[in-house]
Amino acid sequence: MFYSQSDEWSRTLLLYDSALKEINTRIEIMNNDFKLAHQYNPIEHVTSRIKSTQSIAKKIRKLNLELTVENIVRYVNDVAGIRIICSFTSDIYRLAELLKRQSDIRVLRVKDYIQNPKPNGYMSYHMIVAVPVFLSDRMVETKVEIQIRTIAMDFWASLEHKIYYKFEGKAPDHIRRELKECAELVTFLDRKMLSINEEIKEYAMAQELREYQEMSEEAANSETEVVTVESVKLAKRIPAELPTVEILYEELEGMQDEKQHGDKKTGNSADSYTDKVPFLSEMFPGGKKKKKKEAGAT
Numbered sequence: 001m002f003y004s005q006s007d008e009w010s011r012t013l014l015l016y017d018s019a020l021k022e023i024n025t026r027i028e029i030m031n032n033d034f035k036l037a038h039q040y041n042p043i044e045h046v047t048s049r050i051k052s053t054q055s056i057a058k059k060i061r062k063l064n065l066e067l068t069v070e071n072i073v074r075y076v077n078d079v080a081g082i083r084i085i086c087s088f089t090s091d092i093y094r095l096a097e098l099l100k101r102q103s104d105i106r107v108l109r110v111k112d113y114i115q116n117p118k119p120n121g122y123m124s125y126h127m128i129v130a131v132p133v134f135l136s137d138r139m140v141e142t143k144v145e146i147q148i149r150t151i152a153m154d155f156w157a158s159l160e161h162k163i164y165y166k167f168e169g170k171a172p173d174h175i176r177r178e179l180k181e182c183a184e185l186v187t188f189l190d191r192k193m194l195s196i197n198e199e200i201k202e203y204a205m206a207q208e209l210r211e212y213q214e215m216s217e218e219a220a221n222s223e224t225e226v227v228t229v230e231s232v233k234l235a236k237r238i239p240a241e242l243p244t245v246e247i248l249y250e251e252l253e254g255m256q257d258e259k260q261h262g263d264k265k266t267g268n269s270a271d272s273y274t275d276k277v278p279f280l281s282e283m284f285p286g287g288k289k290k291k292k293k294e295a296g297a298t
C-alpha cells in the first residue's frame, strides 16, 4: 500500500475494529437474552479477527486490483470477520434471523454453505452485513463477515484449512475424497445430535407437564390455589418467547372473567388477582394480602 495512504488505512482499521465490537456486543446480548428466556445457550463460543495485511494483499492481487484503501473497502468483504460457533444447526438459522431483524444492520449478502455445501464439503452460514459505526463527527456503515457454524462444522473446516495449506491447495485425490467423506459424517453427526436434543426437550416437557398435573391435583384438594408462571406456560403451551408479565396478564384476565361470571362478584384490578395468585402481591404491593379461601367456597 502507498505510504501516503497509511493515515487513511489507520482510520479504516479503526472502523473495522469498532464494527467488530458492535457486532460482538449484539451477539453477547442476544445470547444472554436467549439464556434468560429459554434456559439455553445457543452459542458455544465466538471469535473475531481483523484479516492480516498479507491475506488482504493476496485477495486484492487475486482480484487483479491495485492495493489501495478504496479497493480494500469496496472489494474485500471479510476484513472484519466474526465466527459464531453454535451447538445445533437450528441455532445457526435462529441466530442469523435475529441478526437480520436488527433494524440498523443491513444484510448485503448471504452464502448458505449448509444448504449448498462447497464441492470439497465445506459447510458454514456466511453473512456480509453493514453495521453503523458512530464516530465523533459522522456515521460510517462498515462491512463485517459473519460466519455461523456448528462445532462439528468448525472442527472440519479447521482441519481442512490446515491440510489445504500443507499441500498448498493441491491435496492428493484420496485425501480430498476422505475429507469429503468426513464432511458427510459431520452432517450425519449434526442431524443426530439435533434429534437427540429434540428428544431430550420433549422428555423434559412431558416430565414438567406430569409434575404440573400432580401439582394441580394437589392444589385442587387444598385451600389455596397456586399458579406459577411455569405452570401457566406449560398448561397453555404458550411460546416461551412471550414475556412473563404478558403471560400473567393473560392468565389473570381469564381468572377475572371466571370470577365475575362464576360467583357474580365484581373483582377489581390487582387486588382481586392477588387473592388467586399469591406471589403477585409482591408485584403489586398495593394489592391485598394473600388470603385463604373461605371454607366451602367454590
Ligand code: 0O2
Residues within 6 Å of the ligand: 051, 055, 075, 076, 077, 078, 111, 118, 120, 122, 126, 156, 157, 158, 160, 161
Ligand atoms: P481466512 O484465512 O479465513 O480469512 P467473496 O469475495 O467474499 O465473495 P470469498 O472470500 O471466497 O469471496 O467468500 P466466502 O466463500 O464466503 O469465503 C470466505 C471465508 O470462508 C474464507 O476466508 C474462509 O475463512 C471460509 N472458507 C470458505 N471456503 C472454505 C473452505 O473450503 N474451507 C475452509 N476451511 N474455509 C473456507 P479466506 O479469506 O479464504 O480465509
